[in-house]
Every structure is written in C-alpha cells, then in structure tokens.
Amino acid sequence: MAVIIKDDLCIGCGSCEGTCPFGVIEMKDDKAVINVGCTSCGACVESCPVEAIINIAEEVVLVGDKNSYKNVFVYIELYEGKPRNVGLELLGQGRMLADKMNQKLAAVIIGDKVADLAKEAFAFGADTVYLVEAPELKNFSTDGYAMAFEDLIQTYKPSVILYGATKDGRDLGPRIACRVRTGLTADCTGLGIDEETGLVAWTRPAFGGNIMATILCPEHRPQMGTVRPSVFKKPVPDYTKTGEIINVASKAKAEDIRTKLIDIIKIAGSSVNLHEAKIIVSGGRGMGKPENFALVQALADVLGASVGSSRAAVDAGWMPYPHQVGQTGKTVGPTIYFACGISGAIQHLAGMSSSEVIIAINNDPEAPIFGVANYGIVGDVLEVLPVLTEELKIALKK
C-alpha cells in the first residue's frame, strides 16, 4: 500500500496539505509532494478535487520494476488448525524453484495463534516464515486473507507465490491476482523454470485433461499459480532446521470481512479424505448398480483404503460427489489406486494418473484406463473384486 500523487494531474491547489495527520504533504513548485513519513493512511485521497492522489493498492502498475521482486512464497493453508498436505508439498516445489533462481523460500501462515506451525514450515524447507495472526483471521475468509496477502506482496515483493488448488486456494488466488493485477495459472500439475527466460513454467491440464498447456507470466509480478494437491510428494522433514520468523501485523478489521462462517457440517461416515489417502479403491459405471459398490467398499476395508468414484457413478446418483475423482472432482495421488469398472474417461485420468501404482479391472481390453494402469485385469469386475478381496486378505495376513 502506498499513496502517490500523480504530477500530471495535480493542479497545486493545496487542498491536501492540511489533511495529512502526519504533516508530510508539502507544496513544491506548485505541486503537492508526499515526504518521508507517509503511513499510507489515505486521509488525503478524498481531499483532492481532481483525483490526483491515488492509493496505489487500487492501481498497481508493476510492469517495469519486476526485477525488484524476489523470493518464493508458499501459502500454508490450514484445516482445523493444522497445515494441509498441499502446503507442505509445495514447500518441496518452492524449494526447487527458489534454488534454481538462487532466491529464498518463505512460508506464509495466516490464522489466530498459529506461531507454533512455523517449525513445521522450517522442517519442510522454508528459510523464512511470514506470520499474520489476528482473531479476525481465525477462520478463512476471502476478504481477510486477501488483505493479508495484498499487504505481504506490497511490502515484501515476492517474485513467485504458490497456493494449493484447494477450494479456499482457488477462492483466494484469483481475488489476490486481480487486486495486484498479476497473472495466476490455475490448478497446475507441473512446475519448473523456463530455461530461456528464467520464468516459472506453469503446466496444467485443460479441455478436461485432453491437452496440457505450459503458461508463463513474463511481465507481471508476483508470478502466481494454484497447484493441485497430491501431485507432488511432501519433502522429508528435518526438525533440526530453523529460520527467521517475521511477524506481520494484520490490517483486516472485523468490518472488512463481509462473509461470516456460521457452521461446519462434516460429511457423515467420512472416509472421503481422498487427498490424504494412501490407498484408494474407486468404482465406476461398470459396477452396474449402486448396491455393487459394497464390493468396492469390501476391498477398501481389507486394505484400510478410501473409496473413490468416477463421475459417471456420481452423475448416476450411485455415490455422493465428495467421492468423485477427476478433473471436476478430486485429484488424488495415493500409493495404490484401484480402478474398478472405470473406463478411464480423460477427465477421470486427469484426477488420478499421478498415483504411484494403478491397478485397473475392466471387461473392455480397449478401455483407456489400461493406457495409464501399471497392472490391468481384463475381466468382469463383479467376479474379480470378491476374489481379489479374499486373496488380498490372505496375502496381507502372512
């Protein structure tokens, strides 16, 4: 945030001079000038009859001084007071980018009484932690958190910011990008440095996963993107590491936050935390009818796995949406992914192809799922699943 006077518009009337609570506006050569000591309070802005005084937060022109932006920031999103995995995954990617650019890696933690989490951020690779704490920021709000980021960007000028492509990350990211007028690449699955330009190369699927596109943000800073959960592995934490904690005062007041969280409704019988699951057993339209998902559940129970679903099965009303894996559902990256009676529409593959081992069961040998699977059984899923469940039960007992 900064208040500036546009020389070309200023008529030298002097109206603003007396409005400054800190007395730092003076007239020089028939133009108003803001001297050192300005707190960007904005008290003078309204006084100008020709709108020559602007609050630069509303009109940021970053083109031209992009080289003054340095360091990689990673937003550590919290859920129930703990970092979501995606933030820690992104510290690994942020470290890679920062090292390649010879810059530092910082974690951004926003909340109320969350200072304890800084050591997590250091353990996962951050050099610095920016801590924005206030009672108003206890729960996520678009307004409160966007203000915090706006302030961090104006003050500390990061060259890159990574956000998780979670619901809140995708809510917040565009709001910030628009406010500081920079580019934001959505829902990335690949990150790197473009060799020619030294810019961050953001890779993402588009057209329902039919194509991949690599996006650059050449002239605007910070370069920003939301990155899909579970695509990258968390780095191995080293709890001996420490770093610098920078406490940043929150500027958000209660009345700035226009939305109010009233309640949180947990989804019943919740084994749907697919992002964090080590093993996922998913069923598709090939399961035939909703009752047959019991076979999927049975295998999942034996393996301690979570149950996923294709979009087709969700659209048919067989499974609730939170179980949906795919481009418009969840992106998952478990150690083992079982695709049962799932043909492998490209939009489904976009959500699970980064799983370590994919095992597919389908009666159609031409099904696209076999194009991404490590192992595939061609056969009737309703016959194979019960046998597989029994055999795995035995194999795991040994």
Next chain:
Amino acid sequence: MEIIVCIKQVPDSASVKIDPETNTLMRQGVPAIVNPFDMHALEAALQLKEIHGGTITVVTMGPPQATEALRECVALGADKGVLVSDRAFGGSDTLATSYTLASAVRKLGKYDLIICGMQAIDGDTAQVGPSMAEQLEIAQLTFVSKVEINGDTVTVQREQDECYEVVEAKLPLLMTVVRSINDPRFPNVKGIMKAKKAKFDEFGLADLDVDETRLGLKGSPTKVSKIFSPPKRSDTVVIKKDTAKEAVAELITRLKDAKIV
C-alpha cells in the same frame, strides 16, 4: 431481485480429440454447448426468481455466435441476454476477461446477485468469478451447493473437500455454484418460441468504459508458451485369464514380485 448470470459457450470437451500428428486440438465438428456448470447457475437464478421475483439477465463474452448460448438460456426462462463481443477482447486470460465482464456488468446498472458456474469445462480455471467480484468490489461465495436468501442476507452451503461450510453474507455479492446445487430444467415449448424471437444487447469496445491496455491479449499477464498431449504409459501389464481366480493369482504374484504387497 436483479440477478445476473454469467455464462460461457464452450466446446463439448467430451468430444474434443487431439490430432495425433500435429498435437493440436481438433475442434472442427465439436458441438458448442453452454458450459454445464453455468446451466446450474442459471437454474439457481430461476429458482431464486420463483421465490423472490425480479429479472434474470444472462451475460456472455464471446464471438457473435455465442448468442446461441444466450438463446438457450432465454428458452429456459432468463429475461434478457447480453453479448459482450469485440475483436479487442480476443486472447483474454482470466484477468482481462473478468475486467471486461465486470465493465459490462457495471454498464447494466443495479444488481443484487451475480451467479456463475464454478468453472468452465474448457479452461477449468474457476478464476473469472472471484476476479469479477474483486473488480466489482463485492463479496464472493464460491463452490456453493445450497442457497437461501432472506431480505438482504444470503446463506449458503459451501463445498469443501471434507465438509460443508455454512456461510453468510449480505447482498450484493457474487457466488459460484457446483453441480450438486440443483438439477437444471429442460426448456418448454413456450420458452423455445420466446427464445426464437429474442433480441440481445451487444456491448463492444465502444460501449464500455474501459482502459484498452487491460483488454485482450495485451491486458493478459499470462501467456501460453506450449501445448502438448498428456504423456501415456506403455508398460502396462495386462492380465487376461479364463477365470477371475487365475487372474487375481497372477496379479498378486506380480504385486509381490514388485514388492507392492
């Protein structure tokens, strides 16, 4: 209640194919549809209008043929349609698009509620809605799966990955909706007849109060540098046996060999 619904005409991504030789999208012959998420946004607007009255204005930015998408919305019950179209808007990324759309919305005058689909199925960014809310300096509620309005208070259920949040805010605001919010209706004969005769306002560059440097390609901070096909696996072990028992035995042997089990 004045409701604005933002929609996008998109290629039906289920029928988009990649030319294996040139690695480019084969868009010829791919039908253009109204982005499916936007149909849920329109349905949400229609249901709110049934309760609270008012008018529904559908706004789309795109080429002249996007009026077909507006026509479809009028057939379903929208009152008015606006096409935002100009060559100067071409090549817009989400920032330039939201700037242009927000300018069009401002020109329309007073509104209470803006509804968008959570994302479009071609770009899948989910960014234009929140960016528009920022341009218009109003609150936003994203990924909404249930909505209720009492007076000027909006209460929504917001979809999270592992829960639903109940969130409240005051009008005017912008919300984006997920599929599970409703089941879009089908048009009736009366609606189709009305849509056939419908005329739409068109906003071009000259009609909007905009800074030209913020439009189209030059107003877009992000640039596409490369397009390619997703990588495919070639080492799949395919097991095909006469009985399920044999197939499972083979699979488990292989999983053990690879130390997966």
